[in-house]
Amino acid sequence: xxxxxxxxxxxxxxxxxxxxxxxxxxxxxxxxxxxxxxxxxxxxxxxxxxxxxxxxxxxxxxxxxxxxxxxxxxxxxxxxxxxxxxxxxxxxxxxxxxxxxxxxxxxxxxxxxxxxxxxxxxxxxxxxxxxxxxxxxxxxxxxxxxxxxxxxxxxxxxxxxxxxxxxxxxxxxxxxxxxxxxxxxxxxxxxxxxxxxxxxxxxxxxxxxxxxxxxxxxxxxxxxxxxxxxxxxxxxxxxxxxxxxxxxxxxxxxxxxxxxxxxxxxxxxxxxxxxxxxxxxxxxxxxxxxxxxxxxxxxxxxxxxxxxxxxxxxxxxxxxxxxxxxxxxxxxxxxxxxxxxxxxxxxxxxxxxxxxxxxxxxxxxxxxxxxxxxxxxxxxxxxxxxxxxxxxxxxxxxxxxxxxxxxxxxxxxxxxxxxxxxxxxxxxxxxxxxxxxxxxxxxxx
Amino acid sequence: xxxxxxxxxxxxxxxxxxxxxxxxxxxxxxxxxxxxxxxxxxxxxxxxxxxxxxxxxxxxxxxxxxxxxxxxxxxxxxxxxxxxxxxxxxxxxxxxxxxxxxxxxxxxxxxxxxxxxxxxxxxxxxxxxxxxxxxxxxxxxxxxxxxxxxxxxxxxxxxxxxxxxxxxxxxxxxxxxxxxxxxxxxxxxxxxxxxxxxxxxxxxxxxxxxxxxxxxxxxxxxxxxxxxxxxxxxxxxxxxxxxxxxxxxxxxxxxxxxxxxxxxxxxxxxxxxxxxxxxxxxxxxxxxxxxxxxxxxxxxxxxxxxxxxxxxxxxxxxxxxxxxxxxxxxxxxxxxxxxxxxxxxxxxxxxxxxxxxxxxxxxxxxxxxxxxxxxxxxxxxxxxxxxxxxxxxxxxxxxxxxxxxxxxxxxxxxxxxxxxxxxxxxxxxxxxxxxxxxxxxxxxx
Numbered sequence: 001x002x003x004x005x006x007x008x009x010x011x012x013x014x015x016x017x018x019x020x021x022x023x024x025x026x027x028x029x030x031x032x033x034x035x036x037x038x039x040x041x042x043x044x045x046x047x048x049x050x051x052x053x054x055x056x057x058x059x060x061x062x063x064x065x066x067x068x069x070x071x072x073x074x075x076x077x078x079x080x081x082x083x084x085x086x087x088x089x090x091x092x093x094x095x096x097x098x099x100x101x102x103x104x105x106x107x108x109x110x111x112x113x114x115x116x117x118x119x120x121x122x123x124x125x126x127x128x129x130x131x132x133x134x135x136x137x138x139x140x141x142x143x144x145x146x147x148x149x150x151x152x153x154x155x156x157x158x159x160x161x162x163x164x165x166x167x168x169x170x171x172x173x174x175x176x177x178x179x180x181x182x183x184x185x186x187x188x189x190x191x192x193x194x195x196x197x198x199x200x201x202x203x204x205x206x207x208x209x210x211x212x213x214x215x216x217x218x219x220x221x222x223x224x225x226x227x228x229x230x231x232x233x234x235x236x237x238x239x240x241x242x243x244x245x246x247x248x249x250x251x252x253x254x255x256x257x258x259x260x261x262x263x264x265x266x267x268x269x270x271x272x273x274x275x276x277x278x279x280x281x282x283x284x285x286x287x288x289x290x291x292x293x294x295x296x297x298x299x300x301x302x303x304x305x306x307x308x309x310x311x312x313x314x315x316x317x318x319x320x321x322x323x324x325x326x327x328x329x330x331x332x333x334x335x336x337x338x339x340x341x342x343x344x345x346x347x348x349x350x351x352x353x354x355x356x357x358x359x360x361x362x363x364x365x366x367x368x369x370x371x372x373x374x375x376x377x378x379x380x381x382x383x384x385x386x387x388x389x390x391x392x393x394x395x396x397x398x399x400x401x402x403x404x405x406x407x408x409x410x411x412x413x414x415x416x417x418x419x420x421x422x423x424x425x426x427x428x429x430x431x432x433x434x435x436x437x438x439x440x441x442x443x444x445x
Numbered sequence: 446x447x448x449x450x451x452x453x454x455x456x457x458x459x460x461x462x463x464x465x466x467x468x469x470x471x472x473x474x475x476x477x478x479x480x481x482x483x484x485x486x487x488x489x490x491x492x493x494x495x496x497x498x499x500x501x502x503x504x505x506x507x508x509x510x511x512x513x514x515x516x517x518x519x520x521x522x523x524x525x526x527x528x529x530x531x532x533x534x535x536x537x538x539x540x541x542x543x544x545x546x547x548x549x550x551x552x553x554x555x556x557x558x559x560x561x562x563x564x565x566x567x568x569x570x571x572x573x574x575x576x577x578x579x580x581x582x583x584x585x586x587x588x589x590x591x592x593x594x595x596x597x598x599x600x601x602x603x604x605x606x607x608x609x610x611x612x613x614x615x616x617x618x619x620x621x622x623x624x625x626x627x628x629x630x631x632x633x634x635x636x637x638x639x640x641x642x643x644x645x646x647x648x649x650x651x652x653x654x655x656x657x658x659x660x661x662x663x664x665x666x667x668x669x670x671x672x673x674x675x676x677x678x679x680x681x682x683x684x685x686x687x688x689x690x691x692x693x694x695x696x697x698x699x700x701x702x703x704x705x706x707x708x709x710x711x712x713x714x715x716x717x718x719x720x721x722x723x724x725x726x727x728x729x730x731x732x733x734x735x736x737x738x739x740x741x742x743x744x745x746x747x748x749x750x751x752x753x754x755x756x757x758x759x760x761x762x763x764x765x766x767x768x769x770x771x772x773x774x775x776x777x778x779x780x781x782x783x784x785x786x787x788x789x790x791x792x793x794x795x796x797x798x799x800x801x802x803x804x805x806x807x808x809x810x811x812x813x814x815x816x817x818x819x820x821x822x823x824x825x826x827x828x829x830x831x832x833x834x835x836x837x838x839x840x841x842x843x844x845x846x847x848x849x850x851x852x853x854x855x856x857x858x859x860x861x862x863x864x865x866x867x868x869x870x871x872x873x874x875x876x877x878x879x880x881x882x883x884x885x886x887x888x889x890x
Binding site for chain 1: 463642646665804814835836841851866879
């Protein structure tokens with residue numbers, strides 16, 4: 001694909017986005033049901049293409065280039081394809097994120113301002129190998145009225161191609177404007193996208209920390225994403241220690257490769273003698289490697305943590321542990337070493353929970369719950385396009401609402417600013433009211 | 446100021462931001478009232494410093510480097526200082542933008558997710574010569590719990606210094622953490638700020654199109670702002686032509702130097718014969734230069750517009766006029782040439798208004814009102830830190846709400862993700878409810 005092709009694709013997406021923004025929720029959701037049906041109906045085709053990816057993956061696994069985990073994630077089955085179709089239907093069933101009046105304010109008699117939810121426009125996404133990612137992002141994009149540029153991992157190329165074809169066909173049959181979704185395949189095309197700040201409104205990269213940083217540093221397009229997930233669990237001196245043990249275990253072991261897994265446990269000194277031997281035994285059952293600071297090693301026999309450990313996302317069955325003097329010391333540690341992703345405090349003391357949750361500048365702050373809950377599906381967002389550790393626009397798991405923005409609609413009756421300026425300026429009323437913008441509201445009265 | 450000084454300033458702001466986020470609205474608002482009182486009490490000092498800026502401005506005006514308009518904007522008076530103090534009080538009186546629970550959702554029994562409004566953190570602002578800009582931005586920043594880095598125009602240096610000193614002193618007296626506001630003076634320091642993506646959460650530049658573009662192209666910090674304000678008024682064939690004339694006049698003449706002034710009128714061919722001579726006469730009374738397309742020039746005797754005119758923000762008493770075949774042609778023109786700032790349709794037909802407002806991808810779309818209403822004060826936002834033509838985070842005039850983001854608070858009772866995964870996965874309830882997050886909610890029950 002030459003750069004000119006890419007430019008044409010993005011241009012098509014831009015045109016389609018304006019058309020898509022005018023469709024109602026019924027049309028967008030109907031298309032999603034058609035997509036879900038088509039995915040199920042064409043299961044065999046998907047499995048054939050997926051097999052090609054898996055075979056190539058297994059070859060690279062033998063060469064030591066891929067991990068078993070990567071190949072496992074790549075592999076689809078009939079039941080996984082059913083799950084994917086169900087996910088598309090669950091996105092369709094979500095409330096319409098568009099058209100809602102977010103606030104309404106009378107500025108003066110017959111001069112009414114409405115803040116109305118609208119799609120962002122063209123969203124560029126780059127994502128990793130799981131083939132369901134393409135379907136998830138396309139479904140969220142369509143439901144929220146956005147055109148999407150989809151670039152998947154090369155490992156899943158054949159699976160992504162057939163899934164994209166199915167989505168494109170079914171959406172076209174359902175009357176969705178051509179060009180609303182674009183599939184790009186070459187890594188080089190990503191660099192071309194980064195330059196298109198006039199046409200692409202938002203980039204959402206998912207992948208390695210280095211890759212996301214590269215995107216952030218090489219574009220003036222707004223980027224939502226996260227480079228690292230250095231999440232903490234703090235075991236307070238007022239913790240229920242059996243609960244703390246379960247949470248620390250779940251947060252590390254349930255799925256260690258993901259960004260919301262815990263990397264560092266912070267343990268209040270008053271409970272360290274009791275808690276550390278218990279969690280060390282528990283982690284041993286799952287072959288978790290523990291790296292502790294000096295005070296931890298005074299209590300349990302574990303590897304020594306270095307300064308670098310506090311800043312490391314292991315993404316693996318490794319955890320670092322630090323004994324702290326106080327809640328404040330735990331907060332300071334997270335502020336210094338965290339990545340603003342997800343932190344959890346285990347305590348029975350409401351005030352201490354509150355202090356922890358209010359003081360930390362992370363997207364998700366939990367009380368007595370595993371960090372692994374930080375996920376769009378678990379949060380009830382339907383699905384997620386990604387997780388953001390930035391603080392602008394959307395934080396944490398990003399679902400439909402994160403794919404919307406707003407527009408101001410002002411309905412007047414010939415109102416002039418001159419009336420409200422100078423010596424005899426008329427005052428504004430600035431009165432909030434409950435009301436939905438409806439087309440040409442005032443003229444209809 | 447060396448780069449090391451700047452780094453220390455920003456570091457102080459970052460520390461202060463975490464403290465500021467914990468203060469309640471009462472404390473933040475009380476400080477704003479103290480600031481307002483201090484500004485009034487120290488009016489004489491402000492006038493002395495302002496006189497220095499104005500004298501320098503007048504010298505540069507004689508040299509032809511400054512315009513009279515710039516010197517006028519620079520000049521403070523006792524009554525203008527009273528207005529500034531009143532503006533600070535009006536920001537104090539706004540509803541608290543922080544702490545609000547934006548949504549609450551039960552994920553499962555005793556597992557409750559709250560989306561809570563919080564400050565962004567550290568906001569860097571660069572703004573033009575009007576000395577009230579510094580006070581407005583500092584007031585909005587304090588009310589919304591953000592630390593602010595303030596860089597004003599060199600023309601207003603002495604005025605900005607004394608205003609900053611007054612704000613800093615009064616806020617400190619009111620118990621606001623030191624370092625929450627930082628005043629920087631050198632243009633070179635702006636470049637240092639652009640590198641500090643770990644410490645600054647948002648940049649809001651105001652100034653020339655070239656300057657804002659420069660900022661956007663040279664930082665990976667999110668930027669809110671606008672480079673151009675190419676606003677349109679479309680006079681529909683169903684327009685009340687007398688209303689259209691008033692709106693077109695107000696939108697151009699009331700204050701032509703600002704970004705929300707109209708630059709291009711689009712006139713439906715069916716009303717051109719009647720409307721164009723009338724508006725041409727009206728504009729003549731205010732010495733507005735008209736540049737028209739061929740069809741306009743067939744009707745009125747005006748200068749010829751070139752292609753470049755459709756893409757030009759005059760910021761002056763110049764307007765371009767184009768006759769269009771249809772509403773759709775008007776929409777296409779704005780889509781091709783607009784800057785996504787503000788557009789207005791004048792029509793008595795609700796459906797045509799709706800089509801215009803829904804089809805255009807601009808931050809503000811108006812019906813029967815002057816484009817000049819696109820302003821934070823007129824919109825009832827209290828004041829504005831700037832106007833954004835981007836589509837991420839905040840659009841149009843940016844007030845207190847645009848200076849906030851959110852955080853997810855999850856309250857559990859030892860909940861583990863393992864419970865909701867695998868063969869015997871428990872289901873989520875995902876039930877929305879009305880409720881405010883209060884510290885340690887569940888433990889209090």
